[in-house]
Amino acid sequence: MFLFLSKLLPVFVYPLGLACVLMVVSLGLAWWRSRWTALPIVLALGILVIATNPGVNTALLKSLEWHYVPEGRLPKAEAIVILGGALKFQEAPRRTLEVTERGDRILYAATLYHDDRAPLIIASGGRIGWHGDEPPESEDMAILLRRLDVPQGAIIEEPRSLNTYQNALYTKAILDKKGLNRILLVTSAFHMPRSVAIFEKLGIDVIPAPTDFYITDGSVTGTQRTLVGNILDLVPETGRLASTTEAIKEYIGILIYRLRGWA
Template sequence: MFLFLSKLLPLFLYPLGLACVLMVVTLGMLLWKLPRRLAMIPIFLALAVLLMSSNGWVSNSIVRSLEYQHVPRGELPKADAIVVLGGATKPASSPRPWVDLSEEGDRVIYGAKLYREGKAPRIILAGGRIDWGGEEPPESADMAAIVELLGVPKSAILQEPDSLTTYENAVNVKKIMDAQGIRRILLVTSAMHMPRSLLIFQKQGIDAIPAPVDFLTTDRDLQSMQNSPQSIILTLAPEAERLKETTRALKEYLGIVIYRLRGWL
């Protein structure tokens, strides 16, 4: 139940859900025949929420505030294992011919790249799958198929197929590390997800070196936003993709608050 509620309730705090709530409030006020001028306040607030969260300046700023916390300075050191967190694949459900990579699929590719560069002799793929029907294989199996295709031998792959949250990722990976005598890991996840993930792994006493990937913002993006009046105007214009990125960033900040309240970081 906690998992279900943790997915459902925050939806009404994110920009799109909050805007919908405000519009429902407006409808209710009109049905109750409250003054029209008063009823217009929630609808204007909803419009403001959508416009702000879908423009490039707001989206880029909030995403960058997370992604640039753990940018590697120089070459990554070697470790005993590479840990790749799930949330990066889609199952091979019909009509997909095979496993699909999602936007976060860079995690899997980068993990395999680090292995092939000799950064660690083993790779731990951590992630079950939230499947309310309970029929799909764990995501760790999907990631294993992909890294094998990229040249990682099966003997070097360890799977953690049971976790459904980042906290469970850390707890279960710690058990594997203790059983395998692994002391130090390279932690691979999306740059936006790294601040929360690193704190959770460190809370478990894991010596984790951040190896972020899947950056949504870059230095070049910031420069291009300021190049001309045209780019400034286009950056301010609402766009669905920016709304999605803002929502992802807010989800991470909300996750940090909730995880801290539960004592997980």
């Protein structure tokens, strides 16, 4: 039930969900011929414009992503841990497993392995399976890692976790069993602050290895933007709406996890 509510309830505070709620309120006011009918529509429009504003979008994402920007070569660790959420399993008409926007996680973990940063990769992630039985994502991560020339003997699958707390909890059980504790943690940059807090709360020695950055130096300075690009930035855009929502979702996750004592 917690998992279901954690996915459902925040929808009403995300920009798109909240705008939809306000428009439903406006329809109700219109039914009653209220003089306040236009107000919820104006508020909904304002929320969407603010959420897609490049300045707001960049500030929100940067506050999460640049928290653990590594300097220089990452130190060695005893294991590399990849968090799930990066792959779609093979299902018709897909001819193979497919990567999402966060597929950089697996690519970066393989790069760290080949750079001799750790001798072992733990692929952590199951699948919620809202629509029936689905293979754990750890299984697909292992397949992709092998295609990236990581040997089977260097991969451990953790297939049970359904959220970040469980990622950490079940990974710790694997680490304890093998007498390991120092890890390179690989996840998307915006997800790293919450992930580090959870793993460290369980006593794991974490070296953040963020990837999948939305915000780069060019995003902040604007030096690479043309006049046309700057003008187009002022137009509401679905990509910025999605990434702003990701940032809000992450801040809500940080709050909830702290209230539950997980981070």
